[in-house]
Amino acid sequence: MAYEITVLTTMAISILFALSLNVITGFCGQVSLGHAAFYGIGAYTAALLTKSGIPLALALLPAAAAAGAVGFVVGMASLRVRDDFLAITTMGVAFLFVGFVRKQEMLGGEIGISGIPSVAFGRPGLLALSLLCTALFVLLTVHIRRSWMGFAFDSVADDEDTARILGIDVPRFKLWAFVIGTAGAGVAGGLYAHHIRFIGPDSFGFLESITALVMVIVGGIGSIWGVALVAAILSVLPLFLQFVDDYKLLLYGVLVFATVRYAPGGVAGLARTLAMRIRR
Amino acid sequence: MSLLKVENVTMRFGGVAAVEDVSLSVDQGEMLGFIGPNGAGKTTLMRIITGVLRPQTGRVLFRGEDVTRWPVDRRIRAGLALAQQIVKPLASLSLVDNVALAAGAHRMVSPLAALLRTDRETERAKAGALLDFVGLGDALSMMPTELPLGDLKRLEVARALALEPVLLLLDEPLAGLNQGEARAMADLIATLAGKHRGIVLIEHNVREVSRICPRIYVQDNGRGLVDGRADEVLASPELRRAYLGEELA
Amino acid sequence: MLLLDLGLQGLVQGAIYALIALGLTLVYGLLRILHVAHAALFTLGGYVGVIVTNGTGSLPLAILLAMVSVGVIGIGVYRFCYRPLLNRSPLVALIASIGLFIAAEEIYRLVFGPYGLSFVTPPLQTQVEVFPGVFLSHARLLVVGLSVVIIGILAWLSGSTRTGVAWRATVSDPDIAASFGINIEKVRYLNFFIGSALAALAGVMVALLNNLVEPTMGAVPAYKALAIIVLGGLGSVRGTLVASLALGVIESFGTIYIGHLLDRDAIAFAFLVLVLMVRPRGLLSRG
Numbered sequence: 006m007a008y009e010i011t012v013l014t015t016m017a018i019s020i021l022f023a024l025s026l027n028v029i030t031g032f033c034g035q036v037s038l039g040h041a042a043f044y045g046i047g048a049y050t051a052a053l054l055t056k057s058g059i060p061l062a063l064a065l066l067p068a069a070a071a072a073g074a075v076g077f078v079v080g081m082a083s084l085r086v087r088d089d090f091l092a093i094t095t096m097g098v099a100f101l102f103v104g105f106v107r108k109q110e111m112l113g114g115e116i117g118i119s120g121i122p123s124v125a126f127g128r129p130g131l132l133a134l135s136l137l138c139t140a141l142f143v144l145l146t147v148h149i150r151r152s153w154m155g156f157a158f159d160s161v162a163d164d165e166d167t168a169r170i171l172g173i174d175v176p177r178f179k180l181w182a183f184v185i186g187t188a189g190a191g192v193a194g195g196l197y198a199h200h201i202r203f204i205g206p207d208s209f210g211f212l213e214s215i216t217a218l219v220m221v222i223v224g225g226i227g228s229i230w231g232v233a234l235v236a237a238i239l240s241v242l243p244l245f246l247q248f249v250d251d252y253k254l255l256l257y258g259v260l261v262f263a264t265v266r267y268a269p270g271g272v273a274g275l276a277r278t279l280a281m282r283i284r285r
Numbered sequence: 286m287s288l289l290k291v292e293n294v295t296m297r298f299g300g301v302a303a304v305e306d307v308s309l310s311v312d313q314g315e316m317l318g319f320i321g322p323n324g325a326g327k328t329t330l331m332r333i334i335t336g337v338l339r340p341q342t343g344r345v346l347f348r349g350e351d352v353t354r355w356p357v358d359r360r361i362r363a364g365l366a367l368a369q370q371i372v373k374p375l376a377s378l379s380l381v382d383n384v385a386l387a388a389g390a391h392r393m394v395s396p397l398a399a400l401l402r403t404d405r406e407t408e409r410a411k412a413g414a415l416l417d418f419v420g421l422g423d424a425l426s427m428m429p430t431e432l433p434l435g436d437l438k439r440l441e442v443a444r445a446l447a448l449e450p451v452l453l454l455l456d457e458p459l460a461g462l463n464q465g466e467a468r469a470m471a472d473l474i475a476t477l478a479g480k481h482r483g484i485v486l487i488e489h490n491v492r493e494v495s496r497i498c499p500r501i502y503v504q505d506n507g508r509g510l511v512d513g514r515a516d517e518v519l520a521s522p523e524l525r526r527a528y529l530g531e532e533l534a
Numbered sequence: 535m536l537l538l539d540l541g542l543q544g545l546v547q548g549a550i551y552a553l554i555a556l557g558l559t560l561v562y563g564l565l566r567i568l569h570v571a572h573a574a575l576f577t578l579g580g581y582v583g584v585i586v587t588n589g590t591g592s593l594p595l596a597i598l599l600a601m602v603s604v605g606v607i608g609i610g611v612y613r614f615c616y617r618p619l620l621n622r623s624p625l626v627a628l629i630a631s632i633g634l635f636i637a638a639e640e641i642y643r644l645v646f647g648p649y650g651l652s653f654v655t656p657p658l659q660t661q662v663e664v665f666p667g668v669f670l671s672h673a674r675l676l677v678v679g680l681s682v683v684i685i686g687i688l689a690w691l692s693g694s695t696r697t698g699v700a701w702r703a704t705v706s707d708p709d710i711a712a713s714f715g716i717n718i719e720k721v722r723y724l725n726f727f728i729g730s731a732l733a734a735l736a737g738v739m740v741a742l743l744n745n746l747v748e749p750t751m752g753a754v755p756a757y758k759a760l761a762i763i764v765l766g767g768l769g770s771v772r773g774t775l776v777a778s779l780a781l782g783v784i785e786s787f788g789t790i791y792i793g794h795l796l797d798r799d800a801i802a803f804a805f806l807v808l809v810l811m812v813r814p815r816g817l818l819s820r821g
Binding site: 038085092094096098100108211218255261269 | 768
């Protein structure tokens with residue numbers, strides 16, 4: 006039972022993390038190559054708080070707030086630079102985060118933070134909390150999709166200049182996408198820290214940012230169910246297949262390349278095509 | 286009252302003046318034809334009016350307010366609309382959603398308000414009516430990629446109208462259309478001018494412009510050349526000089 | 535003397551950055567693609583350099599072979615990976631490039647083993663006193679010398695030969711170049727060949743300096759070279775050279791003076807983010 010709980014918790018956290026990037030990259034069309042930084046900010050914030058005795062359920066709020074606040078700042082950057090420049094800026098932010106954490110005594114430096122306390126009701130409690138957070142975030146993103154905010158995001162992702170010509174306040178919508186997405190990543194990070202019970206600068210490197218991006222691309226940019234499905238599978242595949250664990254990046258690289266080359270809609274796009282064939 | 290006032294605007298690109306010391310005004314309910322040969326700086330001036338470009342000198346007044354430093358979307362929400370020369374449909378949205386988005390733009394000033402609103406039916410209905418009006422009533426759920434250029438030009442117009450502008454800028458809506466299509470589009474445009482709405486029609490097609498616009502402004506080499514009643518402008522020597530070598534229909 | 539020493543170390547590093555980033559800039563100028571996988575070619579260059587040197591004992595031969603073979607592979611990357619994606623959003627190509635890059639790192643790990651390779655007898659390790667009290671190895675001098683010579687040759691070629699002029703015209707404005715009858719496809723092949731060959735050269739140089747090549751040696755240069763071409767204003771060769779040297783020097787001073795706050799890579803990216811906030815279009819942009 007304990008093993009199943011671990012697997013499910015891993016899945017739930019990965020889904021939350023991938024869906025949070027999906028808001029920024031999928032919905033709003035802003036490529037972020039540094040999403041792990043926000044995952045890390047949430048993780049460190051939550052870990053420091055629970056170590057000082059605050060329950061995780063409460064610590065997740067400041068974790069989300071801290072990540073969202075930094076996300077707001079990076080979002081401001083996205084207003085000044087765009088497209089290619091933005092992708093590189095977000096990558097820079099991720100390197101900055103890791104480089105900063107490495108040198109901070111208070112954050113455990115290179116060694117990181119260990120002995121992160123367990124959650125109330127232990128592993129099942131963490132699973133329940135993770136499922137709850139992920140479910141809430143899924144509901145939020147489903148709602149965004151249906152709302153006029155999602156409509157505006159569509160136009161920004163499609164063509165920023167045209168969105169402006171239609172009277173849409175592009176910068177403000179981008180900022181919201183960044184804040185929602187990074188706050189979501191903060192929550193995922195807080196949960197992750199209490200799942201693994203140890204975090205260090207290397208837990209939030211460029212690789213983690215890319216992992217989230219792979220899930221979004223392969224799942225189908227913007228598709229909630231596609232991204233969630235691929236996140237669930239990719240997060241636990243290494244547990245079952247040794248080869249995948251050893252050559253994760255090879256798999257990711259090939260998957261991403263094959264997706265953009267042959268199935269730009271990702272898994273969601275393939276499913277849609279398949280459904281249309283069957284109907285005919 | 287004058288709706289739009291362009292005052293002594295100059296725009297240079299690397300030393301070359303695309304628009305030089307141009308002044309222009311459009312009144313409520315007026316339909317202005319804006320013509321000039323290739324490279325006259327027509328589109329540049331249009332971009333300055335919408336806010337895509339910021340002029341080095343001069344200013345733009347819209348409904349009495351200095352909007353020179355306003356971003357594009359703010360000018361649009363203040364009552365400006367643009368149908369672009371190069372059609373820019375949102376390729377991932379159906380025709381009706383392209384127009385519905387514009388129709389709902391004024392509701393989306395605040396992202397929070399946008400987040401709290403899910404109903405799109407009102408705007409879709411309005412969009413349907415507008416698409417019908419421009420002659421695309423039976424293509425509502427089609428994607429822009431499935432349509433020929435002529436239809437996309439109509440989509441641009443429908444989308445601009447959905448913003449309920451007080452000043453409508455049409456940048457070469459007839460370009461790329463054949464003679465019959467151009468005539469139909471010009472007829473459509475002629476019906477758009479209203480009591481309150483001003484229209485600026487930038488065109489290459491002098492024949493259609495002179496047919497539907499009471500007033501014409503001519504620009505050449507980035508400078509304003511003539512501005513006045515259509516028949517006077519068409520008879521003026523300046524216009525003939527500007528179009529020398531080009532066919533004047 | 536510390537200042538001079540740091541400055542020189544920074545210049546050596548900057549020269550290497552310049553060799554890597556030049557190829558990236560050329561690709562960006564031509565195709566508007568952020569070619570992350572460029573760093574995979576850099577790594578491959580390092581491997582070819584070490585393997586050929588160890589096999590034949592000749593470093594010049596190794597450099598030549600690395601440049602030519604990697605240059606050809608660079609053309610292949612363009613032909614099979616980027617060309618099919620050209621009419622899609624540039625971000626698609628960026629993502630594909632990242633995929634290609636991380637896959638390549640793993641392939642190197644599979645083929646060459648996870649621990650890396652070293653020179654059997656590391657060439658050019660003799661130290662020379664370039665200024666009183668300041669020593670540089672022959673290898674470092676070679677890096678700076680070769681960079682200057684090669685960038686000089688390129689500048690001369692692009693300024694005074696027909697192909698070079700076509701090349702420059704195409705990089706600065708592909709559409710206009712095409713309308714003048716320049717064969718864009720040929721220029722692209724040339725571009726990928728030269729850019730990749732330069733990356734391979736940088737790979738061999740880094741191998742010389744560290745006496746080590748390993749599968750992940752491209753990771754940091756990959757991201758830094760991206761930062762550099764962004765700093766340089768994307769597509770500007772002059773901007774890229776300035777940014778490379780600036781970054782090399784800033785890192786070298788930064789690690790000494792603010793190393794307790796940020797590590798080397800973070801300093802580079804802090805510089806990037808700061809510059810972009812003030813000048814969103816790069817160092818040399820006006821306003």
